[in-house]
Amino acid sequence: MKSILTIKNLTFSYDKISVLKDISFNVSSRKFISILGPNGSGKTTLLKNICGLLKPNEGTILLHDKEISNLNKKDFAKVISVVHQYNNIGFSFSVFDTVLMGRFPYINKFKGETKKDIKIVEEAMQNTGVWNLRDKDIREISGGERQRVMIARALVQEPELLILDEPISNLDVKFQISILNLCKKLNEKKGLTIITTLHDINLAARYSDSILLLDKGQIAAQGKPENVLTPKNIEDVYEVEVEILNSEKNGFSYIIPQNIV
Numbered sequence: 001m002k003s004i005l006t007i008k009n010l011t012f013s014y015d016k017i018s019v020l021k022d023i024s025f026n027v028s029s030r031k032f033i034s035i036l037g038p039n040g041s042g043k044t045t046l047l048k049n050i051c052g053l054l055k056p057n058e059g060t061i062l063l064h065d066k067e068i069s070n071l072n073k074k075d076f077a078k079v080i081s082v083v084h085q086y087n088n089i090g091f092s093f094s095v096f097d098t099v100l101m102g103r104f105p106y107i108n109k110f111k112g113e114t115k116k117d118i119k120i121v122e123e124a125m126q127n128t129g130v131w132n133l134r135d136k137d138i139r140e141i142s143g144g145e146r147q148r149v150m151i152a153r154a155l156v157q158e159p160e161l162l163i164l165d166e167p168i169s170n171l172d173v174k175f176q177i178s179i180l181n182l183c184k185k186l187n188e189k190k191g192l193t194i195i196t197t198l199h200d201i202n203l204a205a206r207y208s209d210s211i212l213l214l215d216k217g218q219i220a221a222q223g224k225p226e227n228v229l230t231p232k233n234i235e236d237v238y239e240v241e242v243e244i245l246n247s248e249k250n251g252f253s254y255i256i257p258q259n260i261v
Helices: 042-052 072-075 094-104 115-127 145-156 174-189 201-207 229-238
Strands: 003-014 017-028 032-036 058-064 082-083 160-163 193-197 211-216 216-224 240-246 255-260
Touching: 003 042, 003 193, 017 042, 017 058, 017 193, 017 216, 032 042, 032 174, 032 201, 042 082, 042 094, 042 160, 042 193, 072 082, 072 229, 082 145, 094 115, 115 145, 115 174, 145 160, 145 174, 174 193, 174 201, 201 240, 201 255, 211 229, 216 229
Parallel strands: 032 193, 032 211, 082 160, 160 193
Antiparallel strands: 003 017, 003 058, 211 216, 240 255
């Protein structure tokens, strides 16, 4: 399957502190990829490099075989949309207008939004379950609702690749499952390629086609969840002994922490 994103020998440092070291991997179209690793392993920094918010010291990032540094903002936004970890919104806009902002790559500033733009916004809000919130102030809805609004705003960019940085952090279990179910639905039904960082190893194993496991800024393992999330890899990276249990009910494997190494 053709790669939508290719990372080659990416290295990044904050001042003289090395954060990412010789990172290389491909992301195939229509796949759900999770990036795992302990705090400080470089997960968010890697996403920021992919999004162009940070510039690597060495290496290349190719989007459809074109270096992302050569793409203008509008062309980039038509292929990649991003939902950041923290969505503290200080402005007073309706939920509908917040989502509509995602159409900026397509809207002519002299003509404004079209009927097509409005239709795309409504469809994205219906798919994410926030259409009923359209007239509410974005600051007055819950954290889980706001996260779904931000995903809707990303979807109206009509991207090929959706990048999410810790989309379920600080959410209760119900909203964690709701957000990941939504992402998997978009991945399977809409063909949307997804890259997300996660802390929950079990949820990553359940939803991902492939996992990239980072440790101290380097790739410790990558591939299918069952090949990456082994007791040895988890012990080496997280310094925790685990037991892996297989559920006969749903076919999922569950990783149970045992002892700190």
